[in-house]
Amino acid sequence: MPNISVKMLAGRTQAQKEQLAKDLVEVLSRDLGASKYWITCTIEDYDAEQWQEVFKTEIADKPDSVVFKKPEYDPKDLL
Numbered sequence: 001m002p003n004i005s006v007k008m009l010a011g012r013t014q015a016q017k018e019q020l021a022k023d024l025v026e027v028l029s030r031d032l033g034a035s036k037y038w039i040t041c042t043i044e045d046y047d048a049e050q051w052q053e054v055f056k057t058e059i060a061d062k063p064d065s066v067v068f069k070k071p072e073y074d075p076k077d078l079l
Contacts, residue, residue: 001038010045
């Protein structure tokens, strides 16, 4: 059923990730009327170099119809 996938630069603590997952599941459940029972959440960390490919495949190469929050930065600035 609904899966939340978070991909981000490394550097957050395990506690921060756990809180983020809890908060995201809560919002998704509330806004979509989905039971938390069916919701999953993954969080993956990347370094700045790895992020270049993630950005390309997960954001830049996706159609506008599925990217609901457009980037306001150039990923090369992270290098």
